Amino acid sequence: MIEVSGLMKSYGGRRVLDGLSFTAAPGRVTAFLGPNGAGKSTTLRMVLGLGTPDAGHALVGGVRYAELRDPLRTVGALLDASACHPARSPRAHLSWLARTHRIPRARVEEVLDLVGLGPAARRPVRGFSLGMRQRLGIAVALLGDPGTLILDEPMNGLDPEGIQWLRGLLRALADDGRTVLVSSHLMREMAATADHVLVIGRGRVLADGSLASLLETDLPPVRLVSPRLDELAGALREAGAEVTYDAPSTGRATVTGLAGARIGDIAARNAWSVHELTPLRPSLEETYMRLTAEAVEYRSTPPTVPTPRKAAAAHA
Known part of the structure; x- marks a missing residue:
């Protein structure tokens, strides 16, 4: 040791x-x-x-x-x-x-x-x-x-x-x-x-x-994919969840405020098909960045990329 x-x-x-x-x-x-x-x-x-x-x-x-x-x-x-x-x-x-x-x-x-x-x-x-x-x-x-x-x-x-x-x-x-x-x-x-x-x-x-x-997090966001997303989203919001569509008409959304098991139960109770129900736990990199946000001593600044007009003016 x-x-x-x-x-x-x-x-x-x-x-x-x-x-x-x-x-x-x-x-x-x-x-x-x-x-x-x-x-x-x-x-x-x-x-x-x-x-x-x-x-x-x-x-x-x-x-x-x-x-x-x-x-x-x-x-x-x-x-x-x-x-x-x-x-x-x-x-x-x-x-x-x-x-x-x-x-x-x-x-x-x-x-x-x-x-x-x-x-x-x-x-x-x-x-x-x-x-x-x-x-x-x-x-x-x-x-x-x-x-x-x-x-x-x-x-x-x-x-x-x-x-x-x-x-x-x-x-x-x-x-x-x-x-x-x-x-x-x-x-x-x-x-x-x-x-x-x-x-x-x-x-x-x-x-x-x-x-x-x-x-580990107590209540991670959940990725939800369902062909009945509109109906399911309404029921989830009534249960206190927040539902954010990933893109219109894709049947994909991110649900926060409810556990995956509860989401599955609501869908099953209404006979709504669910194609994916995945907890989105943070990666080690995301957790590390959060933990060290105030401890970074040598912090770089975001790079700036010149627009074509600025680049042309610089070479004029």
């Missing part, structure tokens, strides 16, 4: 972590989310002993990272995919790391094949794409067969096959009882992979719970 308790950290008078506390438990993939500047990278560095907090502590398996006897066998981490000498090959880089922890050479070949770098094992890293560097970083994290994985933006640069492979790998590691903490800005991938979601902003926890509970 990763345990973070009361972490405080300031740089140049700016507070980056403000009493941050959370746990990442074995057997699940924990998504570590937050806007740029939220303190995610600082937190991961504190967990891995690469920084000293002003207050609080970060533990892995109940001890500080610096106290681990065989850290590579306990915690596998990917913070920077470029953290390898460009003249080295993946095999040489992994072999050097393996020797520091008495890890057999067979394990080096195993992780090279696992991440798909077997054919490129002897090539200098300087010629690698970002995706290949990411695969090497993941191989480093897996080298000691650790019980805890900490991965910062591991999907950056991966192609669709690589993302799908990594999604399955993270799921398999968690199902094997390992602790998997993943920081990422790819909300769709986190929604497809994570069991637990931790959202921070300005160094504080904004949300901490299961993915299902985070996306």
Whole structure:
């Protein structure tokens, strides 16, 4: 288990972590989310002993990272995919790391094949794409067969096959009882992979719970499709619902204020056919945007596209 308790950290008078506390438990993939500047990278560095907090502590398996006897066998981490000498090959880089922890050479070949770098094992890293560097970083994290994985933006640069492979790998590691903490800005991938979601902003926890509970709402809007929509809409409004047509004459509408089961009961009581009745629960991205709306530190402005007349005048 990763345990973070009361972490405080300031740089140049700016507070980056403000009493941050959370746990990442074995057997699940924990998504570590937050806007740029939220303190995610600082937190991961504190967990891995690469920084000293002003207050609080970060533990892995109940001890500080610096106290681990065989850290590579306990915690596998990917913070920077470029953290390898460009003249080295993946095999040489992994072999050097393996020797520091008495890890057999067979394990080096195993992780090279696992991440798909077997054919490129002897090539200098300087010629690698970002995706290949990411695969090497993941191989480093897996080298000691650790019980805890900490991965910062591991999907950056991966192609669709690589993302799908990594999604399955993270799921398999968690199902094997390992602790998997993943920081990422790819909300769709986190929604497809994570069991637990931790959202921070300005160094504080904004949300901490299961993915299902985070996306759960008491009474979500319902998408309704019916050939008898006009009659059904009238009955639903009488029951206190708000019905918004998606487009005229389509038989599609969005209903708010009534549960799907109640809508179905009203339709059945009147023998009105219903072709679709779907609760519209928010996506992880929508929930994340709502949670972090007041915690975004680096906010961009909407781009402006010049009209043809303005563009022509600019080139005149």
